[in-house]
Amino acid sequence: MSILVVGSVAFDSIKTPFGVAEDVLGGSASYFSTSASFFTDVNLVAVVGDDFPQEHVDFLQSRKVDLAGLQRTQGETFRWKGRYDYNLNEAHTLETHLNVFESFKPVLPDNYCDAEYVFLANIDPELQLEVLQQVRHPKLVACDTMNFWIEGKKAQLIKTLSRVDILLINEAEVRQLADEPNLLKAAEIVRSFGPKTLVVKRGEYGVLMFGEGSIFSAPAYPLEEVFDPTGAGDTFAGGFVGYLAATRNLEEHNLRKATVFGTVMASFTVEKFSLDRLREIEYSEIVDRYKKIKVLTEFADID
Protein backbone atom coordinates (compact mmCIF):
# COMPACT_ATOMS: atom_id res chain seq x y z
CA MET A 1 0.00 0.00 0.00
CA SER A 2 1.60 3.26 -1.09
CA ILE A 3 1.90 6.30 1.14
CA LEU A 4 1.37 9.94 0.22
CA VAL A 5 3.92 12.31 1.76
CA VAL A 6 3.80 16.10 1.46
CA GLY A 7 6.80 18.03 2.70
CA SER A 8 10.09 19.59 1.72
CA VAL A 9 12.92 18.57 -0.55
CA ALA A 10 15.94 20.70 0.25
CA PHE A 11 19.66 21.25 0.19
CA ASP A 12 21.24 21.15 3.65
CA SER A 13 24.58 22.56 4.74
CA ILE A 14 25.57 21.16 8.11
CA LYS A 15 28.40 21.47 10.57
CA THR A 16 28.76 19.02 13.45
CA PRO A 17 31.74 18.39 15.76
CA PHE A 18 32.59 15.52 13.40
CA GLY A 19 32.50 17.11 9.97
CA VAL A 20 30.99 19.46 7.43
CA ALA A 21 28.58 18.87 4.54
CA GLU A 22 27.63 21.40 1.83
CA ASP A 23 24.39 21.41 -0.15
CA VAL A 24 23.55 17.78 0.46
CA LEU A 25 20.12 16.26 -0.20
CA GLY A 26 17.78 16.94 2.70
CA GLY A 27 14.21 17.97 3.52
CA SER A 28 11.47 16.19 5.41
CA ALA A 29 9.95 14.48 2.36
CA SER A 30 13.34 13.16 1.22
CA TYR A 31 14.10 11.57 4.57
CA PHE A 32 10.57 10.29 5.05
CA SER A 33 10.19 8.72 1.63
CA THR A 34 13.62 7.10 1.57
CA SER A 35 12.98 5.57 4.98
CA ALA A 36 9.43 4.46 4.13
CA SER A 37 10.65 2.98 0.84
CA PHE A 38 12.16 0.05 2.78
CA PHE A 39 8.59 -0.98 3.62
CA THR A 40 6.30 0.21 0.81
CA ASP A 41 5.94 2.55 -2.18
CA VAL A 42 5.76 6.29 -1.66
CA ASN A 43 4.12 9.10 -3.63
CA LEU A 44 5.94 12.35 -2.95
CA VAL A 45 4.53 15.89 -3.19
CA ALA A 46 7.04 18.72 -2.83
CA VAL A 47 8.67 21.50 -4.82
CA VAL A 48 12.23 22.02 -6.06
CA GLY A 49 13.90 24.73 -8.12
CA ASP A 50 15.54 24.42 -11.50
CA ASP A 51 18.87 23.86 -9.73
CA PHE A 52 17.77 20.43 -8.48
CA PRO A 53 20.07 17.86 -10.05
CA GLN A 54 19.00 14.75 -11.92
CA GLU A 55 21.16 12.59 -9.65
CA HIS A 56 18.78 13.19 -6.70
CA VAL A 57 15.75 12.47 -8.89
CA ASP A 58 17.42 9.26 -9.99
CA PHE A 59 18.18 8.29 -6.41
CA LEU A 60 14.61 8.79 -5.20
CA GLN A 61 13.26 6.90 -8.20
CA SER A 62 15.70 4.08 -7.51
CA ARG A 63 14.01 3.80 -4.10
CA LYS A 64 10.66 3.45 -5.91
CA VAL A 65 9.51 6.88 -4.80
CA ASP A 66 6.94 8.21 -7.29
CA LEU A 67 7.82 11.80 -8.24
CA ALA A 68 4.73 12.70 -10.31
CA GLY A 69 3.89 15.15 -7.50
CA LEU A 70 7.35 16.77 -7.37
CA GLN A 71 6.82 20.26 -8.77
CA ARG A 72 9.68 22.02 -10.53
CA THR A 73 9.56 25.81 -10.36
CA GLN A 74 11.84 28.50 -11.70
CA GLY A 75 14.20 29.57 -8.94
CA GLU A 76 16.30 27.93 -6.30
CA THR A 77 15.52 24.92 -4.13
CA PHE A 78 14.89 25.39 -0.38
CA ARG A 79 18.22 25.65 1.47
CA TRP A 80 18.89 25.17 5.20
CA LYS A 81 22.17 25.75 6.96
CA GLY A 82 22.66 24.54 10.53
CA ARG A 83 25.17 23.62 13.17
CA TYR A 84 25.27 21.14 16.04
CA ASP A 85 27.52 21.23 19.09
CA TYR A 86 28.43 18.21 21.19
CA ASN A 87 24.89 18.33 22.50
CA LEU A 88 23.51 16.81 19.33
CA ASN A 89 19.94 17.11 20.59
CA GLU A 90 19.79 20.76 19.59
CA ALA A 91 20.14 22.19 16.06
CA HIS A 92 21.26 25.80 15.66
CA THR A 93 19.85 27.26 12.46
CA LEU A 94 22.35 29.54 10.74
CA GLU A 95 20.43 30.29 7.52
CA THR A 96 17.04 29.42 6.03
CA HIS A 97 16.30 30.25 2.40
CA LEU A 98 12.80 29.06 1.56
CA ASN A 99 13.22 30.02 -2.11
CA VAL A 100 10.66 28.14 -4.24
CA PHE A 101 9.23 26.57 -1.07
CA GLU A 102 7.89 29.99 -0.02
CA SER A 103 5.05 29.86 -2.55
CA PHE A 104 4.58 26.08 -2.44
CA LYS A 105 0.98 25.01 -3.08
CA PRO A 106 0.63 21.27 -2.76
CA VAL A 107 -1.38 19.96 -5.70
CA LEU A 108 -1.99 16.24 -5.76
CA PRO A 109 -1.90 14.33 -9.05
CA ASP A 110 -5.35 12.74 -9.37
CA ASN A 111 -4.17 9.21 -8.61
CA TYR A 112 -2.64 10.44 -5.33
CA CYS A 113 -6.09 11.55 -4.13
CA ASP A 114 -7.03 7.97 -3.28
CA ALA A 115 -4.12 7.64 -0.88
CA GLU A 116 -5.02 5.58 2.20
CA TYR A 117 -1.89 6.41 4.22
CA VAL A 118 -0.91 10.06 4.40
CA PHE A 119 2.05 11.76 6.08
CA LEU A 120 1.93 15.53 6.41
CA ALA A 121 5.52 16.53 7.10
CA ASN A 122 6.34 19.71 8.98
CA ILE A 123 4.87 22.44 6.76
CA ASP A 124 2.37 25.27 7.32
CA PRO A 125 -0.73 23.72 8.95
CA GLU A 126 -2.93 25.54 6.41
CA LEU A 127 -1.13 23.69 3.62
CA GLN A 128 -1.48 20.46 5.56
CA LEU A 129 -5.24 21.03 5.65
CA GLU A 130 -5.33 21.81 1.92
CA VAL A 131 -3.69 18.47 1.29
CA LEU A 132 -6.26 16.65 3.41
CA GLN A 133 -9.06 18.35 1.47
CA GLN A 134 -7.71 16.72 -1.69
CA VAL A 135 -7.47 13.20 -0.23
CA ARG A 136 -10.77 11.36 -0.63
CA HIS A 137 -10.81 8.52 1.92
CA PRO A 138 -7.65 8.35 4.03
CA LYS A 139 -7.38 5.38 6.39
CA LEU A 140 -4.57 6.99 8.36
CA VAL A 141 -3.36 10.59 8.53
CA ALA A 142 -0.07 11.15 10.37
CA CYS A 143 1.37 14.58 10.85
CA ASP A 144 4.45 16.42 12.12
CA THR A 145 4.76 20.04 13.22
CA MET A 146 7.18 22.36 15.01
CA ASN A 147 7.45 25.25 17.48
CA PHE A 148 7.33 27.81 14.63
CA TRP A 149 3.74 26.83 13.78
CA ILE A 150 2.71 26.37 17.42
CA GLU A 151 3.80 29.94 18.07
CA GLY A 152 2.55 31.54 14.87
CA LYS A 153 -0.45 29.50 13.70
CA LYS A 154 -1.79 27.64 16.70
CA ALA A 155 -5.49 27.97 15.78
CA GLN A 156 -4.86 26.73 12.24
CA LEU A 157 -2.73 23.89 13.59
CA ILE A 158 -5.46 22.79 15.99
CA LYS A 159 -7.94 22.86 13.10
CA THR A 160 -5.67 20.59 11.07
CA LEU A 161 -5.13 18.29 14.06
CA SER A 162 -8.87 17.66 14.30
CA ARG A 163 -8.43 15.62 11.09
CA VAL A 164 -5.21 13.87 12.11
CA ASP A 165 -4.99 10.32 13.52
CA ILE A 166 -1.36 10.31 14.67
CA LEU A 167 0.71 13.33 15.60
CA LEU A 168 4.50 12.91 15.74
CA ILE A 169 6.05 15.71 17.74
CA ASN A 170 9.08 16.60 19.86
CA GLU A 171 8.86 16.51 23.63
CA ALA A 172 9.28 20.26 24.15
CA GLU A 173 6.68 20.95 21.47
CA VAL A 174 4.00 18.79 23.13
CA ARG A 175 4.44 20.82 26.29
CA GLN A 176 4.32 24.05 24.29
CA LEU A 177 1.26 23.04 22.28
CA ALA A 178 -0.61 21.96 25.43
CA ASP A 179 0.80 24.77 27.60
CA GLU A 180 1.40 22.17 30.31
CA PRO A 181 4.81 21.14 31.74
CA ASN A 182 3.86 17.57 32.74
CA LEU A 183 4.26 15.34 29.71
CA LEU A 184 1.43 12.94 30.55
CA LYS A 185 -1.05 15.74 31.06
CA ALA A 186 0.24 17.55 27.97
CA ALA A 187 -0.24 14.39 25.91
CA GLU A 188 -3.87 14.08 26.98
CA ILE A 189 -4.54 17.72 26.11
CA VAL A 190 -3.03 17.30 22.65
CA ARG A 191 -4.94 14.06 22.11
CA SER A 192 -8.13 16.01 22.86
CA PHE A 193 -7.34 18.19 19.81
CA GLY A 194 -7.94 15.18 17.57
CA PRO A 195 -5.04 12.74 17.20
CA LYS A 196 -5.96 9.44 18.87
CA THR A 197 -2.26 8.60 19.00
CA LEU A 198 0.60 10.87 19.96
CA VAL A 199 4.19 9.89 19.25
CA VAL A 200 6.54 11.99 21.38
CA LYS A 201 10.10 12.09 20.04
CA ARG A 202 12.81 12.53 22.69
CA GLY A 203 15.99 12.30 20.62
CA GLU A 204 18.60 10.05 22.21
CA TYR A 205 16.07 9.14 24.92
CA GLY A 206 13.75 7.42 22.47
CA VAL A 207 10.01 7.72 22.02
CA LEU A 208 6.85 7.67 24.11
CA MET A 209 3.65 6.75 22.29
CA PHE A 210 0.36 7.76 23.93
CA GLY A 211 -2.89 6.06 22.95
CA GLU A 212 -6.29 5.56 24.56
CA GLY A 213 -5.41 4.44 28.08
CA SER A 214 -1.99 3.19 27.04
CA ILE A 215 1.60 4.39 26.89
CA PHE A 216 4.47 2.67 25.08
CA SER A 217 8.09 3.53 25.79
CA ALA A 218 10.81 2.68 23.25
CA PRO A 219 14.47 3.57 23.82
CA ALA A 220 16.66 4.97 21.08
CA TYR A 221 19.05 2.45 19.54
CA PRO A 222 22.35 2.97 21.41
CA LEU A 223 25.06 4.20 19.06
CA GLU A 224 28.79 4.67 19.52
CA GLU A 225 28.86 7.32 16.82
CA VAL A 226 26.12 9.86 16.32
CA PHE A 227 27.38 11.86 13.40
CA ASP A 228 24.52 14.14 12.35
CA PRO A 229 20.98 14.09 13.78
CA THR A 230 19.44 15.99 10.84
CA GLY A 231 16.45 14.11 9.45
CA ALA A 232 16.13 11.69 12.37
CA GLY A 233 12.51 12.66 13.06
CA ASP A 234 11.37 12.36 9.44
CA THR A 235 13.26 9.10 9.06
CA PHE A 236 11.48 7.82 12.17
CA ALA A 237 8.16 8.83 10.65
CA GLY A 238 9.06 7.04 7.41
CA GLY A 239 9.76 3.77 9.20
CA PHE A 240 6.70 4.18 11.41
CA VAL A 241 4.13 5.01 8.72
CA GLY A 242 5.90 2.77 6.21
CA TYR A 243 5.51 -0.27 8.44
CA LEU A 244 1.86 0.53 9.18
CA ALA A 245 1.05 0.94 5.49
CA ALA A 246 2.87 -2.27 4.60
CA THR A 247 1.06 -4.29 7.25
CA ARG A 248 -2.33 -2.50 6.99
CA ASN A 249 -2.91 -2.94 10.71
CA LEU A 250 -3.52 -0.05 13.11
CA GLU A 251 -3.96 -2.03 16.31
CA GLU A 252 -1.93 -1.05 19.37
CA HIS A 253 0.47 -4.00 19.12
CA ASN A 254 1.27 -3.08 15.52
CA LEU A 255 1.71 0.61 16.37
CA ARG A 256 4.31 -0.55 18.90
CA LYS A 257 6.19 -2.54 16.28
CA ALA A 258 5.99 0.45 13.93
CA THR A 259 7.51 2.64 16.65
CA VAL A 260 10.46 0.29 16.95
CA PHE A 261 10.92 0.21 13.16
CA GLY A 262 10.88 4.01 13.17
CA THR A 263 13.51 4.02 15.91
CA VAL A 264 15.69 1.64 13.93
CA MET A 265 15.45 3.71 10.73
CA ALA A 266 16.38 6.91 12.61
CA SER A 267 19.40 5.15 14.13
CA PHE A 268 20.82 4.65 10.66
CA THR A 269 20.21 8.19 9.44
CA VAL A 270 22.20 9.80 12.26
CA GLU A 271 25.29 7.72 11.49
CA LYS A 272 26.19 9.72 8.37
CA PHE A 273 25.33 13.02 6.69
CA SER A 274 22.20 13.37 4.56
CA LEU A 275 20.68 10.10 3.33
CA ASP A 276 24.10 8.51 2.98
CA ARG A 277 23.58 5.74 5.52
CA LEU A 278 20.09 4.91 4.20
CA ARG A 279 21.64 4.50 0.75
CA GLU A 280 23.84 1.67 2.06
CA ILE A 281 21.66 -0.48 4.26
CA GLU A 282 19.87 -3.74 3.51
CA TYR A 283 16.56 -4.80 5.04
CA SER A 284 18.38 -7.50 7.01
CA GLU A 285 20.24 -4.79 8.93
CA ILE A 286 16.91 -3.23 9.88
CA VAL A 287 15.71 -6.57 11.20
CA ASP A 288 18.97 -7.00 13.11
CA ARG A 289 18.61 -3.69 14.95
CA TYR A 290 14.94 -4.37 15.68
CA LYS A 291 15.97 -7.59 17.41
CA LYS A 292 18.71 -5.79 19.31
CA ILE A 293 16.21 -3.27 20.68
CA LYS A 294 14.11 -6.25 21.76
CA VAL A 295 17.06 -7.63 23.73
CA LEU A 296 17.91 -4.17 25.09
CA THR A 297 14.48 -3.79 26.71
CA GLU A 298 13.65 -7.29 27.90
CA PHE A 299 13.18 -8.18 31.55
CA ALA A 300 11.26 -10.87 33.39
CA ASP A 301 7.78 -10.42 34.77
CA ILE A 302 7.05 -11.11 38.44
CA ASP A 303 4.23 -13.07 40.03
Next chain:
Amino acid sequence: MSILVVGSVAFDSIKTPFGVAEDVLGGSASYFSTSASFFTDVNLVAVVGDDFPQEHVDFLQSRKVDLAGLQRTQGETFRWKGRYDYNLNEAHTLETHLNVFESFKPVLPDNYCDAEYVFLANIDPELQLEVLQQVRHPKLVACDTMNFWIEGKKAQLIKTLSRVDILLINEAEVRQLADEPNLLKAAEIVRSFGPKTLVVKRGEYGVLMFGEGSIFSAPAYPLEEVFDPTGAGDTFAGGFVGYLAATRNLEEHNLRKATVFGTVMASFTVEKFSLDRLREIEYSEIVDRYKKIKVLTEFADID
Protein backbone atom coordinates in the same frame (compact mmCIF):
# COMPACT_ATOMS: atom_id res chain seq x y z
CA MET B 1 20.38 -10.93 53.72
CA SER B 2 21.03 -7.53 55.27
CA ILE B 3 22.74 -4.67 53.49
CA LEU B 4 25.32 -2.25 54.84
CA VAL B 5 24.80 1.35 53.74
CA VAL B 6 27.17 4.21 54.53
CA GLY B 7 26.03 7.73 53.69
CA SER B 8 24.33 10.81 55.03
CA VAL B 9 21.35 11.44 57.25
CA ALA B 10 20.28 15.02 56.89
CA PHE B 11 17.67 17.71 57.18
CA ASP B 12 16.51 19.04 53.81
CA SER B 13 14.76 22.32 53.08
CA ILE B 14 13.28 22.26 49.60
CA LYS B 15 11.34 24.55 47.33
CA THR B 16 9.69 23.22 44.18
CA PRO B 17 7.07 24.82 41.92
CA PHE B 18 4.55 22.78 43.91
CA GLY B 19 5.41 23.53 47.53
CA VAL B 20 7.92 24.13 50.28
CA ALA B 21 9.34 21.83 52.96
CA GLU B 22 11.50 22.88 55.94
CA ASP B 23 14.01 20.65 57.76
CA VAL B 24 12.47 17.38 56.63
CA LEU B 25 14.26 14.03 56.92
CA GLY B 26 16.66 13.52 54.03
CA GLY B 27 20.15 12.28 53.21
CA SER B 28 21.35 9.46 50.98
CA ALA B 29 21.37 6.81 53.72
CA SER B 30 17.82 7.66 54.83
CA TYR B 31 16.40 7.33 51.32
CA PHE B 32 18.46 4.24 50.53
CA SER B 33 17.64 2.34 53.69
CA THR B 34 13.93 3.13 53.69
CA SER B 35 13.67 1.99 50.08
CA ALA B 36 15.78 -1.15 50.61
CA SER B 37 13.76 -2.01 53.72
CA PHE B 38 10.88 -3.12 51.47
CA PHE B 39 13.13 -5.99 50.34
CA THR B 40 15.52 -6.82 53.19
CA ASP B 41 17.12 -5.61 56.46
CA VAL B 42 19.54 -2.71 56.42
CA ASN B 43 22.45 -1.76 58.69
CA LEU B 44 23.01 1.98 58.52
CA VAL B 45 26.26 3.87 59.15
CA ALA B 46 26.01 7.67 59.29
CA VAL B 47 26.31 10.58 61.68
CA VAL B 48 23.75 12.98 63.15
CA GLY B 49 23.97 15.84 65.61
CA ASP B 50 22.34 16.13 69.00
CA ASP B 51 19.44 17.96 67.33
CA PHE B 52 18.28 14.77 65.59
CA PRO B 53 14.82 13.95 66.91
CA GLN B 54 13.69 10.62 68.28
CA GLU B 55 10.78 10.55 65.84
CA HIS B 56 13.16 9.97 62.89
CA VAL B 57 15.02 7.28 64.83
CA ASP B 58 11.69 5.62 65.57
CA PHE B 59 10.66 5.78 61.93
CA LEU B 60 13.86 4.16 60.64
CA GLN B 61 13.65 1.48 63.31
CA SER B 62 10.03 0.83 62.37
CA ARG B 63 11.37 0.04 58.88
CA LYS B 64 13.73 -2.52 60.49
CA VAL B 65 16.79 -0.36 59.79
CA ASP B 66 19.52 -1.21 62.29
CA LEU B 67 20.96 1.99 63.76
CA ALA B 68 23.86 0.57 65.78
CA GLY B 69 26.13 2.34 63.29
CA LEU B 70 24.39 5.72 63.53
CA GLN B 71 26.86 7.96 65.36
CA ARG B 72 25.57 10.85 67.47
CA THR B 73 27.98 13.77 67.78
CA GLN B 74 27.74 17.06 69.57
CA GLY B 75 26.64 19.71 67.10
CA GLU B 76 24.11 20.06 64.35
CA THR B 77 22.99 17.51 61.77
CA PHE B 78 23.93 17.98 58.10
CA ARG B 79 21.53 20.45 56.44
CA TRP B 80 20.88 20.96 52.72
CA LYS B 81 18.70 23.64 51.17
CA GLY B 82 17.74 23.44 47.52
CA ARG B 83 15.33 24.63 44.88
CA TYR B 84 13.88 23.11 41.72
CA ASP B 85 12.30 24.97 38.82
CA TYR B 86 9.82 23.42 36.37
CA ASN B 87 12.77 21.52 34.94
CA LEU B 88 12.79 19.08 37.82
CA ASN B 89 15.87 17.31 36.44
CA GLU B 90 18.16 19.96 37.92
CA ALA B 91 18.60 20.82 41.62
CA HIS B 92 19.87 24.27 42.55
CA THR B 93 21.72 24.14 45.86
CA LEU B 94 21.05 27.22 47.98
CA GLU B 95 22.88 26.23 51.16
CA THR B 96 24.96 23.29 52.38
CA HIS B 97 25.90 23.03 56.05
CA LEU B 98 27.93 19.86 56.56
CA ASN B 99 28.00 20.39 60.35
CA VAL B 100 28.78 17.07 62.10
CA PHE B 101 29.12 15.39 58.68
CA GLU B 102 32.30 17.39 58.03
CA SER B 103 34.37 15.23 60.39
CA PHE B 104 32.45 11.98 59.76
CA LYS B 105 34.64 8.90 60.09
CA PRO B 106 32.66 5.79 59.28
CA VAL B 107 33.35 3.15 61.92
CA LEU B 108 31.56 -0.15 61.46
CA PRO B 109 30.19 -2.04 64.46
CA ASP B 110 31.95 -5.42 64.39
CA ASN B 111 28.90 -7.36 63.25
CA TYR B 112 28.56 -5.03 60.22
CA CYS B 113 32.04 -6.10 59.02
CA ASP B 114 30.66 -9.38 57.67
CA ALA B 115 28.24 -7.56 55.37
CA GLU B 116 27.85 -9.29 52.03
CA TYR B 117 25.95 -6.48 50.29
CA VAL B 118 27.39 -2.98 50.62
CA PHE B 119 26.16 0.35 49.32
CA LEU B 120 28.54 3.28 49.50
CA ALA B 121 26.34 6.34 49.08
CA ASN B 122 27.69 9.58 47.69
CA ILE B 123 30.42 10.54 50.19
CA ASP B 124 34.16 11.31 49.90
CA PRO B 125 35.75 8.43 47.94
CA GLU B 126 38.48 8.17 50.59
CA LEU B 127 35.82 7.45 53.20
CA GLN B 128 34.20 4.96 50.82
CA LEU B 129 37.54 3.12 50.65
CA GLU B 130 37.92 3.20 54.43
CA VAL B 131 34.56 1.50 54.70
CA LEU B 132 35.60 -1.21 52.26
CA GLN B 133 38.76 -1.84 54.25
CA GLN B 134 36.55 -2.71 57.24
CA VAL B 135 34.29 -5.12 55.34
CA ARG B 136 35.79 -8.60 55.32
CA HIS B 137 34.22 -10.53 52.42
CA PRO B 138 31.70 -8.49 50.48
CA LYS B 139 29.80 -10.32 47.74
CA LEU B 140 28.61 -7.10 46.13
CA VAL B 141 29.84 -3.53 46.49
CA ALA B 142 27.66 -0.86 44.88
CA CYS B 143 28.61 2.79 44.94
CA ASP B 144 27.35 6.25 44.04
CA THR B 145 29.36 9.42 43.45
CA MET B 146 28.92 12.95 42.10
CA ASN B 147 30.58 15.70 40.06
CA PHE B 148 32.10 17.27 43.21
CA TRP B 149 34.33 14.20 43.77
CA ILE B 150 35.02 13.70 40.06
CA GLU B 151 36.34 17.24 39.93
CA GLY B 152 38.16 17.32 43.27
CA LYS B 153 39.24 13.74 44.02
CA LYS B 154 39.33 11.87 40.73
CA ALA B 155 42.42 9.77 41.52
CA GLN B 156 41.01 8.71 44.90
CA LEU B 157 37.65 7.95 43.29
CA ILE B 158 39.26 5.75 40.64
CA LYS B 159 41.14 3.91 43.39
CA THR B 160 37.85 3.25 45.21
CA LEU B 161 36.17 2.17 41.96
CA SER B 162 38.77 -0.57 41.48
CA ARG B 163 37.03 -2.32 44.40
CA VAL B 164 33.46 -1.60 43.31
CA ASP B 165 31.21 -4.06 41.44
CA ILE B 166 28.37 -1.72 40.47
CA LEU B 167 28.59 2.03 40.04
CA LEU B 168 25.34 4.02 40.01
CA ILE B 169 25.91 7.43 38.47
CA ASN B 170 24.15 10.25 36.63
CA GLU B 171 24.42 10.52 32.88
CA ALA B 172 26.40 13.79 32.87
CA GLU B 173 28.76 12.40 35.51
CA VAL B 174 29.64 9.30 33.46
CA ARG B 175 30.67 11.57 30.61
CA GLN B 176 32.63 13.77 33.00
CA LEU B 177 34.37 10.86 34.73
CA ALA B 178 35.34 9.30 31.39
CA ASP B 179 36.03 12.64 29.68
CA GLU B 180 34.09 11.32 26.68
CA PRO B 181 30.82 12.78 25.29
CA ASN B 182 29.45 9.55 23.77
CA LEU B 183 27.65 7.62 26.50
CA LEU B 184 28.47 4.13 25.20
CA LYS B 185 32.16 4.89 24.97
CA ALA B 186 32.10 6.68 28.32
CA ALA B 187 30.47 3.65 29.93
CA GLU B 188 33.21 1.34 28.66
CA ILE B 189 35.91 3.68 29.98
CA VAL B 190 34.30 3.81 33.42
CA ARG B 191 33.83 0.03 33.44
CA SER B 192 37.58 -0.29 32.80
CA PHE B 193 38.13 1.50 36.16
CA GLY B 194 36.68 -1.52 37.96
CA PRO B 195 32.87 -1.71 38.14
CA LYS B 196 31.68 -4.63 35.98
CA THR B 197 28.24 -3.04 35.91
CA LEU B 198 27.39 0.60 35.39
CA VAL B 199 23.91 1.92 36.10
CA VAL B 200 23.43 5.28 34.40
CA LYS B 201 20.60 7.35 35.90
CA ARG B 202 18.84 9.68 33.45
CA GLY B 203 16.08 11.16 35.61
CA GLU B 204 12.73 11.20 33.84
CA TYR B 205 14.30 9.30 30.92
CA GLY B 206 14.98 6.23 33.01
CA VAL B 207 18.10 4.13 33.34
CA LEU B 208 20.67 2.45 31.13
CA MET B 209 22.59 -0.46 32.66
CA PHE B 210 25.87 -1.45 31.02
CA GLY B 211 27.38 -4.89 31.63
CA GLU B 212 29.86 -7.12 29.82
CA GLY B 213 28.64 -7.00 26.21
CA SER B 214 25.12 -6.03 27.24
CA ILE B 215 22.99 -2.95 27.71
CA PHE B 216 19.59 -2.79 29.40
CA SER B 217 17.25 0.17 28.98
CA ALA B 218 14.47 0.84 31.49
CA PRO B 219 12.14 3.83 31.22
CA ALA B 220 11.11 5.89 34.22
CA TYR B 221 7.62 5.16 35.52
CA PRO B 222 5.39 7.81 33.88
CA LEU B 223 3.90 10.11 36.49
CA GLU B 224 1.24 12.79 36.26
CA GLU B 225 2.66 14.56 39.30
CA VAL B 226 6.36 14.82 39.98
CA PHE B 227 6.44 16.77 43.20
CA ASP B 228 10.05 16.70 44.42
CA PRO B 229 12.88 14.67 42.84
CA THR B 230 15.13 14.86 45.94
CA GLY B 231 16.32 11.39 46.92
CA ALA B 232 15.22 9.67 43.70
CA GLY B 233 18.73 8.34 42.99
CA ASP B 234 19.27 6.94 46.47
CA THR B 235 15.77 5.48 46.51
CA PHE B 236 16.55 3.81 43.17
CA ALA B 237 19.73 2.38 44.67
CA GLY B 238 17.79 1.10 47.69
CA GLY B 239 15.34 -0.81 45.51
CA PHE B 240 18.12 -2.06 43.24
CA VAL B 241 20.53 -3.33 45.90
CA GLY B 242 17.65 -4.33 48.17
CA TYR B 243 16.21 -6.66 45.54
CA LEU B 244 19.64 -8.14 44.74
CA ALA B 245 20.37 -8.81 48.42
CA ALA B 246 16.92 -10.34 48.95
CA THR B 247 17.27 -12.68 45.97
CA ARG B 248 21.04 -13.35 46.30
CA ASN B 249 21.40 -13.55 42.55
CA LEU B 250 23.73 -11.34 40.54
CA GLU B 251 23.01 -12.74 37.09
CA GLU B 252 22.14 -10.34 34.28
CA HIS B 253 18.45 -11.23 34.24
CA ASN B 254 18.20 -10.50 37.95
CA LEU B 255 20.13 -7.23 37.63
CA ARG B 256 17.47 -6.22 35.08
CA LYS B 257 14.66 -7.00 37.50
CA ALA B 258 16.52 -5.08 40.22
CA THR B 259 16.77 -2.08 37.87
CA VAL B 260 13.01 -2.09 37.40
CA PHE B 261 12.43 -2.38 41.16
CA GLY B 262 14.78 0.58 41.65
CA THR B 263 12.81 2.54 39.06
CA VAL B 264 9.54 1.74 40.81
CA MET B 265 10.84 2.81 44.23
CA ALA B 266 12.14 6.12 42.84
CA SER B 267 8.75 6.76 41.23
CA PHE B 268 7.14 6.78 44.68
CA THR B 269 9.73 9.03 46.33
CA VAL B 270 9.25 11.86 43.83
CA GLU B 271 5.50 12.00 44.46
CA LYS B 272 5.87 13.72 47.85
CA PHE B 273 8.45 15.57 49.93
CA SER B 274 11.04 13.67 51.94
CA LEU B 275 10.23 10.01 52.65
CA ASP B 276 6.54 10.78 52.95
CA ARG B 277 5.41 8.63 50.03
CA LEU B 278 7.58 5.69 51.07
CA ARG B 279 5.95 5.85 54.51
CA GLU B 280 2.56 5.13 52.92
CA ILE B 281 3.08 2.43 50.36
CA GLU B 282 2.49 -1.31 50.58
CA TYR B 283 4.54 -3.95 48.79
CA SER B 284 1.55 -4.71 46.56
CA GLU B 285 1.82 -1.19 45.11
CA ILE B 286 5.45 -1.85 44.21
CA VAL B 287 4.43 -5.03 42.40
CA ASP B 288 1.67 -3.16 40.61
CA ARG B 289 4.05 -0.51 39.21
CA TYR B 290 6.57 -3.19 38.22
CA LYS B 291 3.90 -4.86 36.13
CA LYS B 292 2.89 -1.54 34.61
CA ILE B 293 6.47 -0.90 33.49
CA LYS B 294 6.39 -4.36 31.93
CA VAL B 295 3.29 -3.40 29.91
CA LEU B 296 4.77 0.00 29.08
CA THR B 297 7.81 -1.56 27.37
CA GLU B 298 6.38 -4.63 25.69
CA PHE B 299 6.38 -5.14 21.95
CA ALA B 300 6.35 -8.17 19.69
CA ASP B 301 9.45 -9.76 18.21
CA ILE B 302 9.77 -10.26 14.45
CA ASP B 303 10.92 -13.31 12.48
